[in-house]
Amino acid sequence: MADVKKIVQSGAMENVPVNRYRLLLPVLALLLLASHWFRQGDFGLAAALAGLAGLLFTRQAWLRPIVLAALLWGGYVWAQTVVDLITIRLVFDLPWMRLTGIMSGIILLDGLAMASLLGGGSEAWFDRDREWAWPRAAIFAITVVCLAVARNKVGFPILLADRYLPGWGWGEVFLLGFYGQWVGSHMRTPLGHRRYRPRIWGLFSALFFLQLGLGLLGADRMLMTGTLHLPVPAMIVAGPVFRGGGFFMLVLFGVTLILVGPAWCSHLCYIGAWDDAMSRLRARPFAPRASRGLSLWGRGATLLLTVGAAWGLRALGVPGVSAVLFGAAFGLIGVGMMLFFSRRRGMMVHCAEFCPIGLVGNLLGRVSPWRIRIGADCLQCGACVPRCRYGALDADRLAKGRPALSCTLCGDCVSACSDNQIGYAFPGLSPNNARTAFIVLAVSLHAVFLGVARI
Structure with a gap:
């Protein structure tokens, strides 16, 4: 008896055919919308809507709100289309009542498709990964x-x-x-x-x-x-200084810092992935206490060097080609640090101790409310320390309850804590x-x- 109850509650066996028929209206509404955009010449949007209709049969729960949003937008598209077509027909004194009836039927179909997805039977169909x-x-x-x-x-x-x-x-x-x-x-x-x-x-x-x-x-x-443009992170700051313009990457970088803080350096930087790969060639990272000051002072020095050099080259009227050579040399030095230091120490030396844009990310990332926090009940077992390849964790930092400045919110330390004492923090959220x-x-x-x- 318990097994039968479980089967019925899961939406399997008896309920599946009924739920599958509920997809008829949403699929038809999406395909009609796809045909509209196909006629408009937007083949990519037509294919996307048709693909969305096909995905409904996978029963993935995340699709339900997405399809509802697509149908809501589709209702707006159909309504706007009705207004445009009626306006054109009135201008040319053409009949429009039949057109209005047909389009009203399509809008009604769109609404019924949304109602079908909002019903309880539809919820039972979308039962995967709720x-x-x-x-x-x-x-x-x-x-x-x-x-x-x-x-x-x-x-x-x-x-x-x-x-x-x-x-x-x-x-x-x-x-x-x-x-x-x-x-x-x-x-x-x-x-x-x-x-x-x-x-x-x-x-x-x-x-x-x-x-x-x-x-x-x-x-x-x-x-x-x-x-x-040189694909060197330092040029995000130095480039605009030398050119006196071209702030697109700087603005993009700033917006990213607001959204996810210094996670630019651990999730999005095109060069940082290299340093990460080199550091993983050693099983356990090791950060000598004497080198930790380089996280601030070392990167601070390279930041002053790159910005000062860019300003000086511009003041001296140095041609852009020559400036590119200086920038390329700086980038190659960084690659050398990955090969000779990050690989041997098992730590991201380039990102944590050399890259000036990394320091900018750590400092300006404080504007973002995202943080990694260590609970008061931390046993200080140290399991998280070797996971951090940015050198942001040690015994002192565990005692203080927060990582060092070089933390980039990579999250590797979170998975290392068996007591769930390390985690992401955001005001008002668990x-x-x-x-x-x-x-x-x-x-x-x-x-x-x-x-x-x-x-």
């Missing part, structure tokens, strides 16, 4: 909205799909949104975060430099604007909810950057 349905839906929605805004506001094709396959930009937007929620589903736990963060970070860096390499080899559509919200923002930014971050 626990993380809203975070996954949020990642998908944030990614899609950000990319859509960037695509519409930038004066040139910012997405590769629009450059190589005109009319298919929305297809890329949809795929990046789907990819983002997939990544989020694998990073829901601290252990999953620790495992997948280096992988997706490395993927972003690889694609970033692959596009740059192809652009330099002649595939100029791979480049964002055709104007090359540690668990704070970590979930952080993952949503960080993964969404990663998916967006994957689409638009190019030289």
